[in-house]
Amino acid sequence: MSGLEDIPLRPEKVHEPDSATILHPVLHEIRHALRRLIQTGESTVIDLTSLPFGPGDESKLLEYLGEGEVSATLNTLGRSRLWETRFPGVWLVDHYNPEQVRIAFQIEVGEVPAVLRSQREDVADGLDRLTSLLP
Amino acid sequence: MTEAKTLGETLRRQGVSRRGFLKFCAATASVMALPPSMVPVMAAALEKARRPSVIWLSFQECTGCTESLTRSHAPTLEGLIFDFISLDYHHTLQAASGDAAEAARETAMHENFGRYLLVVDGSLPNDNNGYSTIAGVSNLDMLKQAAEGAAAVIAVGSCAAFGGLPHAAPNPTGAVPVSEIIHDKPLINISGCPPIPVVISGVLAHFLTFGRLPELDALNRPLAFFGQSIHDRCYRRPFYDKGLFAETFDDEGAKKGWCLYRLGCKGPMTYNACATTKWNQGVSWPIEAGHGCLGCSEPNFWDAGGFYRALSVPTADIARTAGYAAAAGLALGAAAGVMNRRKTSTAVEQHETVTVDDLEKS
Numbered sequence: 001m002s003g004l005e006d007i008p009l010r011p012e013k014v015h016e017p018d019s020a021t022i023l024h025p026v027l028h029e030i031r032h033a034l035r036r037l038i039q040t041g042e043s044t045v046i047d048l049t050s051l052p053f054g055p056g057d058e059s060k061l062l063e064y065l066g067e068g069e070v071s072a073t074l075n076t077l078g079r080s081r082l083w084e085t086r087f088p089g090v091w092l093v094d095h096y097n098p099e100q101v102r103i104a105f106q107i108e109v110g111e112v113p114a115v116l117r118s119q120r121e122d123v124a125d126g127l128d129r130l131t132s133l134l135p
Numbered sequence: 136m137t138e139a140k141t142l143g144e145t146l147r148r149q150g151v152s153r154r155g156f157l158k159f160c161a162a163t164a165s166v167m168a169l170p171p172s173m174v175p176v177m178a179a180a181l182e183k184a185r186r187p188s189v190i191w192l193s194f195q196e197c198t199g200c201t202e203s204l205t206r207s208h209a210p211t212l213e214g215l216i217f218d219f220i221s222l223d224y225h226h227t228l229q230a231a232s233g234d235a236a237e238a239a240r241e242t243a244m245h246e247n248f249g250r251y252l253l254v255v256d257g258s259l260p261n262d263n264n265g266y267s268t269i270a271g272v273s274n275l276d277m278l279k280q281a282a283e284g285a286a287a288v289i290a291v292g293s294c295a296a297f298g299g300l301p302h303a304a305p306n307p308t309g310a311v312p313v314s315e316i317i318h319d320k321p322l323i324n325i326s327g328c329p330p331i332p333v334v335i336s337g338v339l340a341h342f343l344t345f346g347r348l349p350e351l352d353a354l355n356r357p358l359a360f361f362g363q364s365i366h367d368r369c370y371r372r373p374f375y376d377k378g379l380f381a382e383t384f385d386d387e388g389a390k391k392g393w394c395l396y397r398l399g400c401k402g403p404m405t406y407n408a409c410a411t412t413k414w415n416q417g418v419s420w421p422i423e424a425g426h427g428c429l430g431c432s433e434p435n436f437w438d439a440g441g442f443y444r445a446l447s448v449p450t451a452d453i454a455r456t457a458g459y460a461a462a463a464g465l466a467l468g469a470a471a472g473v474m475n476r477r478k479t480s481t482a483v484e485q486h487e488t489v490t491v492d493d494l495e496k497s
Contacts, residue, residue: 022370044171045171047165047168049165049166049411049412049417050165050168050411050412051411052368052369052370052410052411053370054370054371054392054423055392055423057370074154074158076151076152076154076155076158077151077155077158077159080158093161095158095161095162101416102416102417103162104158104161104162104165104166106161106165114157114174115154115157115158115161118154119152119153119154119157120153121153122152122153122154125152
């Protein structure tokens, strides 16, 4: 009796959609955010999970933005990746939970992503711990 | 060891740093479409949020809504919220059964009177209360009794929100939604067959953070998730605007990912977050998989003319006003594009919702 593996498979060629619609609007939004950063020092967060990505759009966007000088891994409530793109001030923040399921994906335009900064409460906790360790 | 009282304490006991808490708040704000300036406000509020008691009543339903919500793994946002709430009564998830389960429900309602969240899935049979009972108590009586001490009522799924499948013709049980029974409590409808999991937990998170329900549309659905139509956020919209439609499910147009309007897609009349939030943690959604939208988050979607019959007009009476025959696909698409933009801006101003009745006038 033949099994499932004996059924011949012929993969269909995947047709790329005719237009990458989401790329340019997002890039323009980044451009406006960079201008705002320079003029007022204000940072901007663009939530990528709220944008209507078609198949292949996300990888096109990431390819376009590229990778810059800095990358970081955040290990809390799962692993998150943060990196500066080839445009300084434009960061990608990719949050995952311990099951490697994405829970947030944002472009943060600013000097450094807010979540990378050490938090005052955590610093205070660390100081207590260090104090208790020292003789 | 005393139980952690607030969400902040719960997370700290799990060894979560303040930075981790901020990551959690950023993900929550992203899901609820809140601006990033709200993250510190959220963090401060969630820090102090106390474990709310939640009573979940299941009536004439298929359990699909529970299945949707429990597909997510802890501790995603859904998992953390779900673990944090005190789910005191739920047919599928509770360990107790029979009298013990009913006693647990009554105890929770009594101890948290005025403060518990009442979640309802499934419609109620209005023709004869005996059609659907739990422990001998009719759905109608149980709902009215439970609603008395509820801080808010959340109708999960199209059945509880609009009547859903039981309400479809010929409606043998006289099924009605929760909104026809409960009039004196804050009520939110989270429609969808089923709703996207993160929409349910987003509403719970909003309630935990701000102590009230989020901004609602005319059908009492949270605007953050139901404020835009599928059509307006669909990545295949450029094909619609150019008049490029798939005519069958396996033709060249279908393989190239063209618009599914002619195959019965109800995107233009449907409001939900599927086009952006997608399904199965963002893997895909019906239109991306090649099937038109069923309109499952709208009232009467089962009786909206057929899943594979095209909407008679795109979003307005375009055939008459634009003067084109329906067969002129390209022209229809282009004219539809113009009409859509105009209608969108007026609709946005007036928070209009397009119903099936509007569309079938022609």
